[in-house]
Amino acid sequence: MAGVMDDLAIGFVHGPRWDAYFGLSLVRIARELDISKWISYPSGPTIDIGRNTIVDLFLESDKDYLFMVDTDMTFSPQMLHSLHEKRNPDWVLSALCYTESGTPVPKVHATDDEGNEGFKVISVNPEKPLVEVAMCGAAFTIVHRGIYEKVGANYAHSSRPYYAFTERYPRAGEDAEFCARAAESGFKTVVDCTVVPGHRKVKTIGNTSVPD
Numbered sequence: 001m002a003g004v005m006d007d008l009a010i011g012f013v014h015g016p017r018w019d020a021y022f023g024l025s026l027v028r029i030a031r032e033l034d035i036s037k038w039i040s041y042p043s044g045p046t047i048d049i050g051r052n053t054i055v056d057l058f059l060e061s062d063k064d065y066l067f068m069v070d071t072d073m074t075f076s077p078q079m080l081h082s083l084h085e086k087r088n089p090d091w092v093l094s095a096l097c098y099t100e101s102g103t104p105v106p107k108v109h110a111t112d113d114e115g116n117e118g119f120k121v122i123s124v125n126p127e128k129p130l131v132e133v134a135m136c137g138a139a140f141t142i143v144h145r146g147i148y149e150k151v152g153a154n155y156a157h158s159s160r161p162y163y164a165f166t167e168r169y170p171r172a173g174e175d176a177e178f179c180a181r182a183a184e185s186g187f188k189t190v191v192d193c194t195v196v197p198g199h200r201k202v203k204t205i206g207n208t209s210v211p212d
Contacts, residue, residue: 008065012071013041051174082192089144093190094137138175151182
């Protein structure tokens with residue numbers, strides 16, 4: 001596995017704690033892959049602000065691609081390397097991530113029996129590893145700076161030009177809006193179904209108050 005990724009920056013939005021497996025994943029990345037630009041930003045309850053800030057900091061760098069990863073993901077250097085090999089300046093490229101309920105996060109456009117437009121979950125086909133979708137999460141993505149630059153120019157009027165919670169997708173999240181803005185700017189969102197990182201969700205049973 002080639003270890004040099006001179007064109008790539010890593011960015012992640014973090015809360016007050018990191019999942020231990022995410023931390024170990026970063027250690028392995030740092031040990032096995034040569035990536036010189038790391039960008040982190042505390043999100044608190046405003047992950048959209050965090051993501052936009054990371055993009056702005058990335059665009060100030062000399063790197064061509066941003067690998068955005070969430071702090072509840074667990075993954076190997078090979079997964080990042082494999083996704084990086086398929087990078088494309090015209091794609092929002094995502095790994096295949098799953099929700100806590102076990103369904104794929106990426107979705108395609110669909111129309112219900114009453115004619116209402118919405119989304120449906122993708123069908124994973126081993127014979128079709130690269131799938132164009134309507135939206136993906138931002139939990140494990142590689143995006144070229146040109147996509148961010150064009151989306152940012154098209155939405156320069158917004159305080160959150162890239163990732164934003166909007167009325168268009170009130171339940172789908174800030175990353176769905178970014179995919180829509182990328183599509184409107186002439187780019188595709190593509191999922192690599194051969195790269196499947198872990199999505200760790202920890203549930204507390206019982207008292208959830210902060211200990212004294």
